Amino acid sequence: MTFHTTPNHLESDLLEQLVSKPTGNERVEDKLNKLLTIMREHLGMNVAFISQFVDGKRVFRFIDSNNNSAAINVGDSDPLEETYCKKIVDRNLDSIILDTHENNITRNLTVTEKLSIGSYMGAPIRLSSGEVYGTFCCYKESADSTLNERDFAFLQAACEITSVLIEKNITSEKFRDVCSKRIQSVLNTEKHVIYYQPVFNLQTQGVVGYESLSRFFTDPYRTPDVWFDEASKLRLGVELEVSAIEKALKGLEYLNSSHYIAVNTSPETILSGHLEKVLANVDAKRVVLEITEHSPVQDYEALREALDPLRKKGALLAIDDAGAGYASFQHVLELQADIIKLDLSLTQNIHSQPRKFLLAKALCAFAKSINCRVIAEGVETKAELNSLKELAVDSVQGFLLGRPSPIEDVLNIS
Incomplete structure (x- = not known):
C-alpha cells in the first residue's frame, strides 16, 4: 500500500506491518481493533473509534479506550447532523480541534458534553467507489495544543488501511450471505x-x-x-x-x-x-x-x-x-x-x-x-x-x- 499522506517513517512502517505482516487466521475485526489501539496510544488520546453512517445516523462500529470506560458502546448511535463526524465530512468543521470549548461549533454541540470531548481529530473513511463509509476519529477529555498536521497525516494513513479492511469485510460478508442462502436453499x-x-x-x-x-x-x-x-x-x-x-x-x-x-x-x-x-x-x-x-x-x-x-x-x-x-x-x-x-x-x-x-x-x-x-x-x-x-x-x-x-x-x- 502506498500512502497519499506523509506520516513519518516509523509511523508508516507501523501501519504497513498491520496490513502486510502474516497474521494467520486473524479476522478483519481484530485488525481494525488493533489499528484503533495503535492510533489512540500513538496520539495520546483517551478514545478512538470507527463509525458508520447508516440511515441518517452515526453508528459506532469499533471502539478503543484507555480505561475501557468510554461513554460510548459499539452499536450506539446519534442523529448524523448532530455529530462531529458529519460536519468533518462536509468540511464544516476542521479535522483537528485543539480545544472543543474554544471552537464556535463544537462548544455548542450536545455531544461535546455528553462524551466529555476536550480535543478531537477525525477523517472520513472512503471506499474505492468514493462512497463515505463513516469516519475514523479519536478524542481526549482535555484540550491538547500539541496535535498537528503530522498527527493528522498518520490518522489519514490509518483511514486508508481502514477503508481497505472494511471493503474486504463487506466483500466477505456478501460472499458469506450468498453461500448461506445457497445452503439454506437445499x-x-x-x-x-x-x-x-x-x-x-x-x-x-x-x-x-x-x-x-x-x-x-x-x-x-x-x-x-x-x-x-x-x-x-x-x-x-x-x-x-x-x-x-x-x-x-x-x-x-x-x-x-x-x-x-x-x-x-x-x-x-x-x-x-x-x-x-x-x-x-x-x-x-x-x-x-x-x-x-x-x-x-x-x-x-x-x-x-x-x-x-x-x-x-x-x-x-x-x-x-x-x-x-x-x-x-x-x-x-x-x-x-x-x-x-x-x-x-x-x-x-x-x-x-x-x-x-x-x-x-x-x-x-x-x-x-x-x-x-x-x-x-x-x-x-x-x-x-x-x-x-x-x-x-x-x-x-x-x-x-x-x-x-x-x-x-x-x-x-x-
Whole structure:
C-alpha cells in the first residue's frame, strides 16, 4: 500500500506491518481493533473509534479506550447532523480541534458534553467507489495544543488501511450471505436427496445394511464434500448434517427390519445434542453413526458423554476412513468404536500393493483384538474383493457390489 499522506517513517512502517505482516487466521475485526489501539496510544488520546453512517445516523462500529470506560458502546448511535463526524465530512468543521470549548461549533454541540470531548481529530473513511463509509476519529477529555498536521497525516494513513479492511469485510460478508442462502436453499428440499449404498457381509454373502450418502441436485452441480465443507465454515454444518440424517433415517421404514442405515456425522453434531432428538422415535439398534478419521476431536471425554445416551439406545459407532494415520487408532480406542471402516484409498489396488495389504492386515488384527468389526469400502474389482476375503474382513461395499441409489431403486433391487 502506498500512502497519499506523509506520516513519518516509523509511523508508516507501523501501519504497513498491520496490513502486510502474516497474521494467520486473524479476522478483519481484530485488525481494525488493533489499528484503533495503535492510533489512540500513538496520539495520546483517551478514545478512538470507527463509525458508520447508516440511515441518517452515526453508528459506532469499533471502539478503543484507555480505561475501557468510554461513554460510548459499539452499536450506539446519534442523529448524523448532530455529530462531529458529519460536519468533518462536509468540511464544516476542521479535522483537528485543539480545544472543543474554544471552537464556535463544537462548544455548542450536545455531544461535546455528553462524551466529555476536550480535543478531537477525525477523517472520513472512503471506499474505492468514493462512497463515505463513516469516519475514523479519536478524542481526549482535555484540550491538547500539541496535535498537528503530522498527527493528522498518520490518522489519514490509518483511514486508508481502514477503508481497505472494511471493503474486504463487506466483500466477505456478501460472499458469506450468498453461500448461506445457497445452503439454506437445499435444506429440507428435493434438491438434497439421500442415496443408499449396500453393505455386504462376506460370511452370509447378503446385505446387512446401507450407508446413506447425500446428493445435491443443483445447477451448477457441486459434490457433497463441497456442500458440507462450505456449511461447516458458515457454521451451518450441524444444520445440514442433521437434515441429511433425518432424511436418511426415513429409509428405515422401507428396508428389511434386519438392515441398518449408517449415517455420517461429525463430533460437532454429536456434541450439539441434536442426534438424541433425531433418534427419539427411531429404532437406534438399526443405526450406525460414522465418524470420519479426519474429524478433529478436541475433547474425547465430552464426546463420549454425548454418545452415551445414543449407544444405550443401541446405536453403533463406526470410525470411517481408517487407514490414513494415527487418528484411526486414537478414535477407535478413545471412543470404543464397534466398527472400523477401511478407507477406499487403502482398499483400491490392495491386491497389487503389498504395503496396503500389510497395513490393512494390521488394522484387521487390531480390530479383532478389541472386538471390532471391519468394513472395507471402495471395492471395485474382484481382485480387491479376494484380497479382502483373505484378510477376513467382515463386510464390504463398493461399486463392484452396488452403487449408491435412491431408495426407490434399492427397493426394486431388494
